[in-house]
Amino acid sequence: MQALYAQLLVGLINGSFYALLSLGLAVIFGMLNIINFAHGALYMMGAFCAYFLLNLVGLNYWWALLIAPILVGIFGMILERTMLQWLTGLDHLYGLLLTFGIALIVQGVFQNYFGSSGLPYAIPDQLKGGINLGFMFLPIYRAWVVIFSLVICVATWFLIEKTRLGAYLRAATENPTLVRAFGVNVPRMITLTYGLGVGLAALAGVLSAPINQVRPLMGADLIIVVFAVVVIGGMGSIMGSIITGFALGVIEGLTKYFYPEASNTVVFVLMVLVLLVKPTGLTGRAA
Amino acid sequence: MKTKSIASFLLGTALAVTTAGVAFAQDKTVKIGALSDQSGLYADLGGPGSTVAAQMAVEDSGLAAKGWKIDIISGDHQNKPDIGTAIARQWFDVDKVDIIVDVPNSGVALAVNNVVKEKNGVYINSGAATSDLTNAQCSPNTVHWTYDTYMLAHTTGQALVKAGGDTWFFLTADYAFGAALERDTTAVITANGGKVVGGVKHPLNTPDFSSFLLQAQASKAKIIGLANAGGDTTNSIKQAAEFGIVKGGQKLAALLLFLTDVKAIGLETAQGLNFTETFYWDMNDQTRAFSKKFSEKMKNGAMPTMVQAGVYAGVRHYLKTLDALGGNPHDGVKVVEKMKSLPTEDELFGKGEIQPNGRTIHNAYLFEVKKPSESKGPWDFYKLVGTVPGDQAFTPLSESKCALLKK
Numbered sequence: 267m268q269a270l271y272a273q274l275l276v277g278l279i280n281g282s283f284y285a286l287l288s289l290g291l292a293v294i295f296g297m298l299n300i301i302n303f304a305h306g307a308l309y310m311m312g313a314f315c316a317y318f319l320l321n322l323v324g325l326n327y328w329w330a331l332l333i334a335p336i337l338v339g340i341f342g343m344i345l346e347r348t349m350l351q352w353l354t355g356l357d358h359l360y361g362l363l364l365t366f367g368i369a370l371i372v373q374g375v376f377q378n379y380f381g382s383s384g385l386p387y388a389i390p391d392q393l394k395g396g397i398n399l400g401f402m403f404l405p406i407y408r409a410w411v412v413i414f415s416l417v418i419c420v421a422t423w424f425l426i427e428k429t430r431l432g433a434y435l436r437a438a439t440e441n442p443t444l445v446r447a448f449g450v451n452v453p454r455m456i457t458l459t460y461g462l463g464v465g466l467a468a469l470a471g472v473l474s475a476p477i478n479q480v481r482p483l484m485g486a487d488l489i490i491v492v493f494a495v496v497v498i499g500g501m502g503s504i505m506g507s508i509i510t511g512f513a514l515g516v517i518e519g520l521t522k523y524f525y526p527e528a529s530n531t532v533v534f535v536l537m538v539l540v541l542l543v544k545p546t547g548l549t550g551r552a553a
Numbered sequence: 554m555k556t557k558s559i560a561s562f563l564l565g566t567a568l569a570v571t572t573a574g575v576a577f578a579q580d581k582t583v584k585i586g587a588l589s590d591q592s593g594l595y596a597d598l599g600g601p602g603s604t605v606a607a608q609m610a611v612e613d614s615g616l617a618a619k620g621w622k623i624d625i626i627s628g629d630h631q632n633k634p635d636i637g638t639a640i641a642r643q644w645f646d647v648d649k650v651d652i653i654v655d656v657p658n659s660g661v662a663l664a665v666n667n668v669v670k671e672k673n674g675v676y677i678n679s680g681a682a683t684s685d686l687t688n689a690q691c692s693p694n695t696v697h698w699t700y701d702t703y704m705l706a707h708t709t710g711q712a713l714v715k716a717g718g719d720t721w722f723f724l725t726a727d728y729a730f731g732a733a734l735e736r737d738t739t740a741v742i743t744a745n746g747g748k749v750v751g752g753v754k755h756p757l758n759t760p761d762f763s764s765f766l767l768q769a770q771a772s773k774a775k776i777i778g779l780a781n782a783g784g785d786t787t788n789s790i791k792q793a794a795e796f797g798i799v800k801g802g803q804k805l806a807a808l809l810l811f812l813t814d815v816k817a818i819g820l821e822t823a824q825g826l827n828f829t830e831t832f833y834w835d836m837n838d839q840t841r842a843f844s845k846k847f848s849e850k851m852k853n854g855a856m857p858t859m860v861q862a863g864v865y866a867g868v869r870h871y872l873k874t875l876d877a878l879g880g881n882p883h884d885g886v887k888v889v890e891k892m893k894s895l896p897t898e899d900e901l902f903g904k905g906e907i908q909p910n911g912r913t914i915h916n917a918y919l920f921e922v923k924k925p926s927e928s929k930g931p932w933d934f935y936k937l938v939g940t941v942p943g944d945q946a947f948t949p950l951s952e953s954k955c956a957l958l959k960k
Contacts, residue, residue, distance in 0.1 A: 269767065269768070269771055272767045272771075273764055273767065276763045276764050276767060277764075279763065280761055280763075377592060377596075378852060379852060379853060380853060381596065381597040381813070381853050381855065382592065382593065382594060382595075382596040382597050382600070382784070383594070383596075383597040383598075383783065383784060383787060383813050383814060383816070383817040384784070384787070384817050385817065386791075386817060386818060386819030386821070386822070388819070388821060389795070396795075396796070396797055402767060403770070403796055403797050403801070405795045405796060405797070407795065408763075408795070477761075477791075477792065477795070478760055478761070478788065478791075479784065479787055479788065479791070479817055481784070483592075483593070484760070487758065487760055488760065519764055522755075522764035522765065523764060523768065526727075526753045526754055526755055526756075526764075526765065527727055527754055527756065529755070529756060529759075529764075530756040530759070
């Protein structure tokens with residue numbers, strides 16, 4: 267029984283990464299109608315950004331948490347301005363192919379220069395060590411990851427669902443022409459939204475840098491699972507993707523305990539089941 | 554590089570066509586295929602570096618000056634046996650490749666082993682670990698150069714059991730390699746009076762090991778045996794440190810650890826780990842000279858791993874054999890037989906031999922990862938702890954189930 271508590275907690279930790287990443291995807295899909303396959307590569311760039319900030323500029327983890335999302339977010343906005351914006355109104359497939367291509371290029375460039383096994387990034391001194399919970403030894407850094415991502419997820423949800431700015435955003439997705447008539451600069455808002463989604467990916471990248479290796483393919487390995495999370499949660503539903511992210515982390519954690527061999531397929535099995543029963547995803551509305 | 558090798562291949566074919574009628578035995582064209590994981594979790598320990606090593610072996614062989622025409626092509630098996638065998642078949646049937654080298658990932662390596670035998674090519678495996686390549690599944694076309702699971706079990710594994718680590722829990726990569734390494738290590742543990750109390754089979758390329766590590770922690774085993782490799786091992790070690798496993802009194806056994814893994818983990822976390830390799834760049838003047846040259850050819854300036862060194866040494870020995878034969882007979886069995894009859898000797902692995910089952914015998918070295926304060930350079934990682942002579946490190950012929958031995 268004790269072991270089970272530990273596995274649940276570990277699942278929650280992995281779930282926070284799924285939640286943060288699928289949140290960014292949901293924001294981008296919900297507002298821009300783009301299936302952002304470059305998300306994994308941008309997550310990876312966030313982690314590399316943290317590595318460079320530490321080793322080239324001397325700025326520590328806490329600065330990276332702030333600066334990396336901004337830098338990668340700016341990179342994302344440049345992508346949106348120069349490429350993605352031309353795809354507005356076209357079939358989803360074009361956006362998917364374009365972002366997939368961008369991901370391959372970015373990963374290829376990083377792999378060329380840094381190889382595949384990755385670079386070490388130490389846990390910040392303030393978060394080293396762990397607490398003995400009785401049923402398990404909980405590393406402080408992991409606890410921090412869960413709490414911090416929960417805060418970010420809720421804040422993002424609040425921003426989009428409960429503020430005036432969010433209302434503009436949702437309105438602009440619904441009817442861009444009308445919102446423009448009210449004097450809102452819709453294209454700029456879309457660019458900023460993409461920047462926000464990308465920033466969330468980079469933030470997740472910084473969070474994961476001390477746990478995983480800073481590797482060119484760290485995003486590629488994760489992004490497929492995260493897409494499954496978004497599909498299960500319902501494309502474009504913000505709360506849906508947050509809850510599904512955490513829930514699937516827990517389910518995956520339990521699988522690792524009961525039947526480890528299936529731990530990297532269980533998410534996809536669930537995805538198939540959900541698609542069969544409710545094709546719009548658990549919280550999605552019919553189109 | 555690809556277009557260049559195609560062009561030179563065409564040229565080679567043209568030459569072969571024009572000279573075909575002259576003298577068959579004097580055919581001095583060779584085509585080498587370096588098959589590896591070029592982009593995944595094993596790419597740094599083999600991958601593009603193995604192709605570089607093969608090229609260096611061709612340059613250093615001096616055969617070009619004797620009128621030989623040697624080409625190298627490379628392929629990415631993506632850690633998938635079906636892709637690996639498809640490339641191997643295409644190389645033999647269409648590209649007329651004579652020899653396939655490297656092939657990390659035991660699953661792919663065993664599949665390619667069958668293709669090479671069927672096509673009567675030459676197979677010098679350096680990257681794969683499974684001892685089956687020279688045991689139950691041995692082939693007259695195969696030489697297994699650098700290391701294998703039997704050697705890892707009988708060096709690192711044995712040393713740990715003898716030092717008191719008598720209860721083990723395995724984290725095993727769920728494919729041919731992990732199974733072979735767990736099997737060979739378990740044999741050593743039980744033979745020395747130890748016990749395996751549990752284990753987890755994890756999927757290849759797992760980013761998060763925390764669930765598995767918690768199970769290992771709960772098992773109370775003295776030793777947590779990592780029967781995995783590359784990115785899986787680095788993640789296991791890093792996350793074990795995070796969960797306070799080593800501080801809690803359990804010891805990690807990195808049964809297979811490569812130079813690039815230590816680089817990736819960082820000395821802070823990796824210090825004190827004991828493991829076995831058959832090559833390290835900083836052994837003597839010759840290995841240092843080779844490694845410096847190698848590192849200059851690598852984009853990220855990496856030093857060679859033992860797998861890449863094995864590719865170099867294997868190709869050198871192959872070319873030496875062809876030179877002794879006076880031409881390329883394009884007959885795998887014949888070439889490998891000759892390779893076995895010649896003693897091996899090169900700058901990287903020293904003197905050795907290839908046994909009748911295809912196993913190359915050379916020294917194995919027990920290393921310990923240095924403390925950050927002891928390291929004097931970006932690749933200064935290992936302290937030599939002990940040397941195991943080749944005949945004690947690898948499977949004795951009396952224990953080998955290889956069918957080639959029952960003549």
